[in-house]
Amino acid sequence: xxxxxxxxxxxxxxxxxxxxxxxxxxxxxxxxxxxxxxxxxxxxxxxxxxxxxxxxxxxxxxxxxxxxxxxxxxxxxxxxxxxxxxxxxxxxxxxxxxxxxxxxxxxxxxxxxxxxxxxxxxxxxxxxxxxxxxxxxxxxxxxxxxxxxxxxxxxxxxxxxxxxxxxxxxxxxxxxxxxxxxxxxxxxxxxxxxxxxxxxxxxxxxxxxxxxxxxxxxxxxxxxxxxxxxxxxxxxxxxxxxxxxxxxxxxxxxxxxxxxxxxxxxxxxxxxxxxxxxxxxxxxxxxxxxxxxx
Amino acid sequence: xxxxxxxxxxxxxxxxxxxxxxxxxxxxxxxxxxxxxxxxxxxxxxxxxxxxxxxxxxxxxxxxxxxxxxxxxxxxxxxxxxxxxxxxxxxxxxxxxxxxxxxxxxxxxxxxxxxxxxxxxxxxxxxxxxxxxxxxxxxxxxxxxxxxxxxxxxxxxxxxxxxxxxxxxxxxxxxxxxxxxxxxxxxxxxxxxxxxxxxxxxxxxxxxxxxxxxxxxxxxxxxxxxxxxxxxxxxxxxxxxxxxxxxxxx
Numbered sequence: 001x002x003x004x005x006x007x008x009x010x011x012x013x014x015x016x017x018x019x020x021x022x023x024x025x026x027x028x029x030x031x032x033x034x035x036x037x038x039x040x041x042x043x044x045x046x047x048x049x050x051x052x053x054x055x056x057x058x059x060x061x062x063x064x065x066x067x068x069x070x071x072x073x074x075x076x077x078x079x080x081x082x083x084x085x086x087x088x089x090x091x092x093x094x095x096x097x098x099x100x101x102x103x104x105x106x107x108x109x110x111x112x113x114x115x116x117x118x119x120x121x122x123x124x125x126x127x128x129x130x131x132x133x134x135x136x137x138x139x140x141x142x143x144x145x146x147x148x149x150x151x152x153x154x155x156x157x158x159x160x161x162x163x164x165x166x167x168x169x170x171x172x173x174x175x176x177x178x179x180x181x182x183x184x185x186x187x188x189x190x191x192x193x194x195x196x197x198x199x200x201x202x203x204x205x206x207x208x209x210x211x212x213x214x215x216x217x218x219x220x221x222x223x224x225x226x227x228x229x230x231x232x233x234x235x236x237x238x239x240x241x242x243x244x245x246x247x248x249x250x251x252x253x254x255x256x257x258x259x260x261x262x263x264x265x266x267x268x269x270x271x272x273x274x275x276x277x278x279x280x281x282x283x284x285x286x287x288x289x290x291x292x293x294x
Numbered sequence: 295x296x297x298x299x300x301x302x303x304x305x306x307x308x309x310x311x312x313x314x315x316x317x318x319x320x321x322x323x324x325x326x327x328x329x330x331x332x333x334x335x336x337x338x339x340x341x342x343x344x345x346x347x348x349x350x351x352x353x354x355x356x357x358x359x360x361x362x363x364x365x366x367x368x369x370x371x372x373x374x375x376x377x378x379x380x381x382x383x384x385x386x387x388x389x390x391x392x393x394x395x396x397x398x399x400x401x402x403x404x405x406x407x408x409x410x411x412x413x414x415x416x417x418x419x420x421x422x423x424x425x426x427x428x429x430x431x432x433x434x435x436x437x438x439x440x441x442x443x444x445x446x447x448x449x450x451x452x453x454x455x456x457x458x459x460x461x462x463x464x465x466x467x468x469x470x471x472x473x474x475x476x477x478x479x480x481x482x483x484x485x486x487x488x489x490x491x492x493x494x495x496x497x498x499x500x501x502x503x504x505x506x507x508x509x510x511x512x513x514x515x516x517x518x519x520x521x522x523x524x525x526x527x528x529x530x531x532x533x534x535x536x537x538x539x540x541x542x543x544x
Contacts, residue, residue, distance in 0.1 A: 140390075143388075147377075
């Protein structure tokens with residue numbers, strides 16, 4: 001597995017560095033060549049939207065499950081979260097296609113793509129929030145309650161503080177996962193070689209993983225250059241996010257907490273990459289079929 | 295000023311396990327009452343019923359009546375109960391990500407005290423009552439975790455006193471402290487008991503003898519004997535009390 005990882009890393013790094021030009025950051029894609037500005041801005045827009053949807057919902061959900069829910073409803077939400085995190089991302093993409101793109105009439109759009117990504121990110125944010133809050137000792141809650149604080153005051157004034165690093169870690173990890181997703185976006189965001197219009201519906205939007213996913217199959221070296229450059233960019237951004245996550249996890253006080261949180265983050269990563277790798281394969285099969293039949 | 299507490303037929307469960315088997319007890323106002331007994335006798339559960347913290351544990355249950363002054367504790371909002379019945383825990387639990395000042399000021403702010411001057415005065419008063427002021431007055435903005443264990447426990451006492459409660463519950467407040475810190479907390483109880491009703495759970499019988507006016511002996515969820523501290527330790531009426539205070543078990 002390590003050899004495979006090293007091979008993948010080396011291929012992306014070598015070919016990416018060889019084909020990358022800084023001008024790619026400022027030009028849009030033309031046919032099979034050109035730059036990546038449209039994809040970079042599109043990825044940025046999609047992540048911004050999905051985080052704006054998934055982070056508040058996930059954090060509130062995690063707080064609810066950890067602090068307010070009676071044991072049964074907490075178990076139900078927890079179970080649904082696990083189911084949701086196990087749904088292959090291509091299924092979420094197709095679900096988004098049927099509902100948002102077709103039924104709601106949004107078309108291939110930033111909003112549909114952002115929502116599909118948000119559905120992928122939500123369970124991770126919810127679970128990390130819940131786990132981080134549960135690692136705050138009960139004595140902290142009792143201390144707050146004993147001073148006459150309501151449950152809401154105890155969470156909003158006291159309990160969240162030691163958990164903040166863990167919650168931020170969860171959001172960042174979810175962002176890294178969302179950035180690497182292709183399958184849910186193929187059916188919802190579409191593709192555009194123009195820069196995003198920042199209109200939420202009715203306009204297709206480009207993104208980096210699409211470039212990798214489509215252009216690597218083209219028989220032209222210019223297309224390969226774009227694909228490897230996009231892969232290099234994504235790898236770099238995700239690496240930076242994970243470095244920030246490591247830093248945050250390290251910052252969190254208490255070594256026991258640090259260990260369990262770190263191991264949970266590792267679990268999420270392995271889980272997520274497993275899911276997206278397998279669904280990417282399925283995505284490749286389905287969408288090639290779709291493109292050819294069209 | 296302190297208020298008296300009247301407990302009638304108090305029964306408490308954890309799941310199916312009956313931890314308190316019908317306690318009847320009168321706790322006098324402005325006195326210190328010690329609760330002694332071996333581990334698992336229900337003494338912590340008992341005082342956690344007095345500020346309704348017991349019911350926050352999943353699957354727990356309480357029956358019976360507790361009157362605080364002339365109010366029925368179990369008909370009040372638990373949040374209101376805990377504002378007039380303060381508690382100090384076995385292990386000091388200051389809020390670690392907050393300054394010394396904010397640890398004491400937080401609950402005051404939530405009760406609508408916003409003016410800086412008034413807030414500062416209340417915090418200073420509480421820290422003075424907890425005999426901590428002189429040690430922390432120059433570093434109120436330091437994190438609470440920078441304090442020693444004994445200081446942290448006195449900070450928790452100050453935090454509880456800031457709410458100006460009628461009753462102060464203490465659940466083995468010195469069991470994690472060194473003898474010096476223990477002495478300071480005991481002196482504190484001595485000073486506070488003229489104006490608060492204090493209920494202190496302790497494993498340490500010498501401590502009960504030193505600080506409490508009255509002492510109650512619990513065994514297996516029952517109140518075995520309750521009386522003046524001196525009487526209970528020197529002329530216990532029940533042979534089980536005698537066996538416990540003379541160190542034959544527990």
